[in-house]
Amino acid sequence: MSKHEVKSPIPGTFYRKPAPDQAAYREVGDTVTKGETIGLVEVMKTFHEVKADADGTIADFPVSDGEPVMAGQVIAELN
Amino acid sequence: MKKTGIQKLLIANRGEIAVRIIRAARDLGIATVVVHSDADTESRAVQMADETVNIGPPMAAKSYLSIDAILTAAKETGADAIHPGYGFLAENAGFADAVAAAGLVFVGPDGNTIRLMGDKAAARAEAEKANVPTVPGSDGVIKDMDAAAEIAEEIGFPVMIKAAAGGGGRGIRVAHDAAEFRELAPQASSEAAATFGDGGIYIEKVIERARHIEVQILGDGENVVHFFERECSLQRRRQKVWEEAPSVALNDRVRDELYRSAVALAKAVHYKGAGTIEYLYDDETESFYFIEMNTRIQVEHPVTEMICGFDLVAEMILIAGGTKMGVTQQTIRRTGHSIEVRLNAEDPANNFMPFPGIVGNLLTPDGPGVRFDHMLYPGYAVPPFYDSLLGKLIVWAEDRDRALLRLKRALDELQIEGLPTTAPLFQALLESEELQQSAVHTRWLEPWLENNLDLIKQKGAQTHE
Numbered sequence: 001m002s003k004h005e006v007k008s009p010i011p012g013t014f015y016r017k018p019a020p021d022q023a024a025y026r027e028v029g030d031t032v033t034k035g036e037t038i039g040l041v042e043v044m045k046t047f048h049e050v051k052a053d054a055d056g057t058i059a060d061f062p063v064s065d066g067e068p069v070m071a072g073q074v075i076a077e078l079n
Numbered sequence: 080m081k082k083t084g085i086q087k088l089l090i091a092n093r094g095e096i097a098v099r100i101i102r103a104a105r106d107l108g109i110a111t112v113v114v115h116s117d118a119d120t121e122s123r124a125v126q127m128a129d130e131t132v133n134i135g136p137p138m139a140a141k142s143y144l145s146i147d148a149i150l151t152a153a154k155e156t157g158a159d160a161i162h163p164g165y166g167f168l169a170e171n172a173g174f175a176d177a178v179a180a181a182g183l184v185f186v187g188p189d190g191n192t193i194r195l196m197g198d199k200a201a202a203r204a205e206a207e208k209a210n211v212p213t214v215p216g217s218d219g220v221i222k223d224m225d226a227a228a229e230i231a232e233e234i235g236f237p238v239m240i241k242a243a244a245g246g247g248g249r250g251i252r253v254a255h256d257a258a259e260f261r262e263l264a265p266q267a268s269s270e271a272a273a274t275f276g277d278g279g280i281y282i283e284k285v286i287e288r289a290r291h292i293e294v295q296i297l298g299d300g301e302n303v304v305h306f307f308e309r310e311c312s313l314q315r316r317r318q319k320v321w322e323e324a325p326s327v328a329l330n331d332r333v334r335d336e337l338y339r340s341a342v343a344l345a346k347a348v349h350y351k352g353a354g355t356i357e358y359l360y361d362d363e364t365e366s367f368y369f370i371e372m373n374t375r376i377q378v379e380h381p382v383t384e385m386i387c388g389f390d391l392v393a394e395m396i397l398i399a400g401g402t403k404m405g406v407t408q409q410t411i412r413r414t415g416h417s418i419e420v421r422l423n424a425e426d427p428a429n430n431f432m433p434f435p436g437i438v439g440n441l442l443t444p445d446g447p448g449v450r451f452d453h454m455l456y457p458g459y460a461v462p463p464f465y466d467s468l469l470g471k472l473i474v475w476a477e478d479r480d481r482a483l484l485r486l487k488r489a490l491d492e493l494q495i496e497g498l499p500t501t502a503p504l505f506q507a508l509l510e511s512e513e514l515q516q517s518a519v520h521t522r523w524l525e526p527w528l529e530n531n532l533d534l535i536k537q538k539g540a541q542t543h544e
Contacts, residue, residue, distance in 0.1 A: 045433075045465075
């Protein structure tokens with residue numbers, strides 16, 4: 001099965017958790033359905049949810065929590 | 080020429096305020112060092128400064144908020160003073176302490192003053208001691224929710240629940256009745272604990288239809304002078320978007336009392352540097368109430384400079400360098416009217432969506448009475464990691480009506496290609512009769528935005544033709 005890439009629509013800082021003291025939205029190996037929030041991108045002090053745009057199992061988060069991302073950069077890979 | 084002990088000033092900030100501080104330092108013959116993150120290597124401030132030091136990754140927590148990295152940069156470059164600008168570490172008492180402990184000059188008040196005024200409940204108590212009227216509310220910080228509910232009941236709803244350690248409008252909730260209070264107060268407390276490491280809250284009465292009025296002061300630790308008031312009632316999500324000086328809402332008696340109270344409070348805390356005392360003003364009762372003091376230079380300081388002909392940033396550097404304040408109250412005069420609008424990289428026609436783009440062609444307004452404090456140049460890629468303020472357009476004219484016309488002229492001259500900005504918002508606002516008459520208050524703008532989205536879109540479309 002080919003991999004599906006979830007990309008950040010905007011540049012900014014990628015977060016895997018809704019808040020620093022909370023658990024990550026999803027971990028590698030978790031299944032997700034289309035429309036589920038899997039991360040946040042902070043752009044200019046506002047937060048935008050990044051949602052899975054397909055169903056699948058998370059194979060990898062190529063970007064670590066709190067790292068900068070460019071628009072179009074892959075933030076999660078789904079199997 | 081005024082002498083100051085400072086030879087080399089390190090600027091611990093970015094964006095338009097870093098540019099502004101470099102200019103003030105240069106006007107005083109002081110060398111400049113700008114620290115910057117990986118995301119700001121191409122910034123205007125970095126291009127302008129005499130020396131630059133990269134202090135880390137884009138994320139502010141690892142660069143602009145890293146006290147160690149900034150102090151190391153100061154040591155390496157031989158800077159003898161640090162200007163924090165606004166935001167980041169500007170009101171961080173620990174930073175002011177650390178700068179002083181490193182044997183350097185902090186351009187601003189000392190750590191204890193920042194600490195005192197940064198604790199809103201303590202600042203309020205200090206204001207009451209200096210006989211400055213405060214908004215009816217709780218005496219100090221409350222931790223017991225039952226006691227808090229009783230106090231809220233006594234004050235009368237609606238009430239604001241504020242985090243004692245918060246700032247810039249963050250951590251504020253409004254409760255309209257006892258039930259809502261019971262629900263929101265614990266939330267506010269736990270959010271304050273998570274965000275600021277301090278769960279203390281306090282309560283204030285909500286003043287309906289209040290104006291936001293603030294007094295600019297300057298102190299040298301002994302003497303304090305004021306530079307009149309600014310009105311900043313136009314706010315969106317508690318962030319100021321349009322500021323002017325003077326306020327047309329005040330009469331001479333109120334003005335006099337307002338200035339006297341601001342000077343009294345600043346004197347009581349032996350204030351050193353530039354500061355602002357913020358008030359809510361109720362048109363109907365002609366009463367003003369202290370809300371907080373900002374112990375730094377503010378975004379909107381240029382409107383005061385325009386009506387007074389004074390460089391506040393240069394003055395705060397001189398005072399920090401040990402120069403006694405040369406200016407006396409009698410010599411500070413105001414003439415005319417000034418308006419500032421904040422240009423942000425946001426699309427006002429699309430719910431103010433931030434847009435970190437690349438600046439294309441750029442035409443900046445000038446001519447009589449126009450000042451544009453900004454950090455733009457063609458080809459500049461606005462980083463997504465910081466706030467969206469690109470610059471401030473400031474106008475001055477003989478009176479408010481002519482200042483409004485001049486603002487329209489300046490906005491018409493301004494062209495920033497490549498990214499949406501908040502300029503169409505101001506072009507639309509200039510058509511509002513209520514704004515033309517200054518019949519506004521702090522909660523006027525948000526409903527106006529909802530009702531005038533089409534006008535804003537139309538103004539945006541015109542600028543992109």
